[in-house]
Amino acid sequence: MTIDQFVENFADLFDNGGEINAQTPFKELSEWNSLMALSVIAMVDEEYDVSIKGIDVQNAVTVEDLFNAVKGKL
Amino acid sequence: MSINPFSLEGKTVLVTGASSGIGRETAIRVSQMGGTVVVVGRNRGRLEDTFAALEGTDRVHRQVVCDQTNEEDLERLIDGIPQLDGVVQCAGTSVLFPFQFSTREKYDRVFEVNFFSTVELLRLLYKKKKISNGGSVVLIASVGGTTVFDTGNGVYGASKAALVSTMKFCAKEFAKKRIRVNAIAPGRVHTPLIESGTMTDEQIRMDEAKYPLGRYGEPADVAHGVIYLLSDAAAWVTGAMLVIDGGLSI
Numbered sequence: 001m002t003i004d005q006f007v008e009n010f011a012d013l014f015d016n017g018g019e020i021n022a023q024t025p026f027k028e029l030s031e032w033n034s035l036m037a038l039s040v041i042a043m044v045d046e047e048y049d050v051s052i053k054g055i056d057v058q059n060a061v062t063v064e065d066l067f068n069a070v071k072g073k074l
Numbered sequence: 075m076s077i078n079p080f081s082l083e084g085k086t087v088l089v090t091g092a093s094s095g096i097g098r099e100t101a102i103r104v105s106q107m108g109g110t111v112v113v114v115g116r117n118r119g120r121l122e123d124t125f126a127a128l129e130g131t132d133r134v135h136r137q138v139v140c141d142q143t144n145e146e147d148l149e150r151l152i153d154g155i156p157q158l159d160g161v162v163q164c165a166g167t168s169v170l171f172p173f174q175f176s177t178r179e180k181y182d183r184v185f186e187v188n189f190f191s192t193v194e195l196l197r198l199l200y201k202k203k204k205i206s207n208g209g210s211v212v213l214i215a216s217v218g219g220t221t222v223f224d225t226g227n228g229v230y231g232a233s234k235a236a237l238v239s240t241m242k243f244c245a246k247e248f249a250k251k252r253i254r255v256n257a258i259a260p261g262r263v264h265t266p267l268i269e270s271g272t273m274t275d276e277q278i279r280m281d282e283a284k285y286p287l288g289r290y291g292e293p294a295d296v297a298h299g300v301i302y303l304l305s306d307a308a309a310w311v312t313g314a315m316l317v318i319d320g321g322l323s324i
Contacts, residue, residue, distance in 0.1 A: 034225065034277065035172060035225045035226065038170055038171070038172050038225065038226040038272070039172045039174070041170075041272060042171045042172055042174075042175035043175065045171075045175070046175055046177075053270075053271035053272060053274075054271060054272055054273050054274035054277060055271065055274050055275075057274075058274045058276070
């Protein structure tokens with residue numbers, strides 16, 4: 001699991017994900033909403049077979065924070 | 075004979091999913107209303123806790139550890155149970171996945187518990203004439219998938235909608251034996267099922283605020299509806315989906 005690949009999978013959830021990088025504070029994106037939060041949890045389950053919780057998404061500020069949360073559960 | 079139309083005295087009632095949540099509370103309340111209970115669940119320890127909480131030492135309650143998705147377990151269950159006046163099916167599971175991640179595997183896993191194993195147990199009970207004429211079947215469905223369509227709840231909702239449809243077909247077919255078949259559609263109830271952590275506490279608080287009566291349900295809110303549908307008070311009620319949701323679906 002690499003950060004580049006994770007950012008790509010994350011950005012893929014968005015219609016306009018082209019600008020997203022590891023340091024993006026993703027909750028400030030205009031497309032961010034509760035469905036996106038569920039989608040992130042589902043993407044992590046599908047791609048990495050890891051169950052993260054709502055609180056993990058809530059606590060993360062940047063995409064890298066999320067990456068680290070997932071990495072910690074691998 | 076009791077003059078209370080909601081009394082379950084003299085009735086033997088099978089309750090599945092009785093190790094926790096709505097099933098556990100239903101089993102206990104049925105025993106408090108005078109019923110003899112057969113509790114069924116997967117987790118032996120927790121099922122024993124439910125069994126120990128049943129009231130009425132003069133009655134012969136039973137407990138059967140059973141994974142309803144396992145064919146052999148089901149057969150053993152059917153062969154070992156007494157004649158029933160009531161069946162309450164509470165076994166269920168839940169997931170939250172947006173549609174684009176709702177793979178066949180996710181549907182299979184949820185439908186296996188919420189739909190196929192529930193329907194198969196009902197089929198076997200009916201075919202083997204384990205439900206007495208005039209008996210009552212109650213399936214726990216949900217407002218999710220039948221009247222409320224929340225984001226990410228599609229797999230669960232579809233399984234419960236399928237269950238409600240089957241309930242109505244059975245209500246019609248079983249009517250010739252005066253066996254009534256109904257469902258309860260609860261809103262979100264405080265049980266281990268909804269505390270998986272997919273939603274944050276803050277999201278849960280915001281969700282709870284959508285309920286006109288101001289709170290999620292308690293297992294007893296649903297159990298009381300089950301008692302009504304099991305009892306002679308509901309003698310002319312079949313094929314109904316009783317919504318118990320604090321007003322959410324208004």
